[in-house]
Amino acid sequence: MSDARTEMLSRIRTALGGSAPEPAEVPRVYRSVGEHGAGSDAVLELLVDRLVDYKAHVHRVSAAELPALLAELLLPGAPKADPGRSAEGQVVGSSDYRSPDILPTTRRAARSVVVPSGIDRAWVAGLAGVEVFRDSREAPLSAVELDGIDAVVTAARVAVAETGTIVLDGAPDQGRRAISLVPDVHVCVVRTSQVVQTVPEAVRLLDADPGRPLTWISGPSATSDIELDRVEGVHGPRTLHVALVS
């Protein structure tokens, strides 16, 4: 009796009739680029619209303003984003939260933050009073340690405006996959030049190094399994802040 591999390949060849079939021609007439350039006002506007639709909180700042924004989002005692304040940042109401246990951390202060080792240190320099952990492939925190940390700040590789998606590729400023997963709040820093319009544009960028572990994030974790009521925040971070830096 042949082994499973040999037998399966032979079954497939028999099923296909033994002859070498012609590879099919794939018509690629779908849009491979959008009409708006990367980082253009139009794609940024689209990205913000899509992210807000997915209940992510978007903040548009300059590079110089970024440390202050992170301090505002994470420092104890800092005024927290609330539903009354919209302006650039869009915040979701939370009147249906019943007890502190199910309250996302953003509504409290972060006591600890984890950042990937390759992040710009200036970003988190203003977080006095918050314990900042650095994580890397060489010196990783355990899952249990990450579970005790409130928030994470990472950079991103690319963002897709049409779908409201941010992609992390595990580079030193984005870190291991676990750090952007276990803490309750994810602050993701996206440079405006990294925003493309369509999915194919992002895939082409990532294709330069497809072997990297990739995480595509569109809004915070969500489920619709109970009567199709969308509930944000099941297992991943319950709050996603996107800092769009020009």
Add this chain to the structure above:
Amino acid sequence: MSTFLGMPAMRAGRGPSPDAAPGTLGGVGRPEDPLHWGATFPDAAKAALENEQLRRNLGNATRTIRTKRARVVGEVPDWEALRDAGSAIKADVLARLPELLETLERNVTARGGVVHWARDAAEANRIVADLVRAKETDEVVKVKSMATQEIGLNEALAEEGIAAVETDLAELIVQLADDMPSHILVPAIHRNRTEIRDIFLERMADAPPDLTDVPRELAMAARAHLRRKFLSAKVAISGANFAVADTGTLAVVESEGNGRMCLTLPETLITVMGIEKLVPTFDDLEVFLQLLPRSSTGERMNPYTSMWTGVTPGDGPQEFHLVLLDNGRTKVLADEAGRSALHCIRCSACLNVCPVYERVGGHAYGSVYPGPIGAILTPQLTGEKSDLPYASTLCGACYEVCPVKIDIPSILVELRAREVALAGSAPDAGDRVWKAAMKAASFAMADGDRFRRAARVPRALRAISRHGVIKRLPFPGSLWTRSRDLPEPPKQTFRDWWAEREDER
């Protein structure tokens, strides 16, 4: 060859009808064969149709997803071009399957993964059980996966003393209730919030005692319950939405983050994947990442997609096993008329538009693959005689929404023709009755007087109708009413009504 488009003649039952009444915690139980369980489709459908709660749940759910899908698909200007590309990529994959599988194997291995081949469910389950055993653990966490549902992996592991914990919220609900999924995408669609609260309270040891049926609270109870498991699990098991032959990259598309938890935290990851899930190149993902989420949940993009290639030192599982599963797929591939069923990317759009699915629900199909795609995939995978090709009105809505253009109605007609041919030359009861009825009709219709008299006959049936509906006709009409209700005939024929109206003038 003639093709019979009606309901098949009566078939021997496959056991007692499942007790899926909502309001009871217990589900339908876990069957021995996930591709073939429960009563025959006509019997199961009849029971389901009498369940008003189920029909309400399903009606609301399918209507909601249909509307969302239509809206986000409408946003995409090149949707038809994407469907054409998706369909062609899948046809290309099937044509080059041996070569692409070998390429995938080479690339996964080069990146530190181990590839296993499994001819059938038993072999796949054996491989997974041995791998888990080797890690000396008796609990594993699982990402929702149709392939592992199809091979009954959880039950097989349970026999080895290994608990496989489903971590998708809906799968967890189904698992706790000892139930079967009834939808490819939202497996607990047949349960409402109150039932889910009751299931959690009775079956989830650490559920808060004052749990209400607010969806957010239920989701948070599941979050707390599962987080403990994620943090301690040594082994995770997943399926795969796509595997890229050229790079060895695997992709899992999900919403809740339970997938990411399973795919990144444990030391060992085992992925079970049907051999048809391949795409040739990394760039092909750009087509399916647009088609799948919009067709499936009606979202522009699902919240999380994870892609990994073998093992990445220092990041994620340091041991990765890929199990390539046949389990009847080569049988489907051999069938030129039906092989495009292997294009399916399990989006479930066809379920949500199907008038039959919407009314009878997923359990009636007696397979982990319900709905229109299940009606063609299940009989082809099992190679058994089946009544599922008749579980359709052939309205064509499933073909319209299919993101990879599987012509489900045509395949259903072909499978029906085969069922009839299989039945052989001896006509069954239905066939004889049909011929007799046609003969009688042609006699009556050939003459005006005969037609007038014949048209008055159905009035007699008013005697056996209740609330305007006839549930059961005497033989041979019983062959028709077995799976259908008949509206009450009118008091008067049109001809009589017309004659009366003319008289009054």
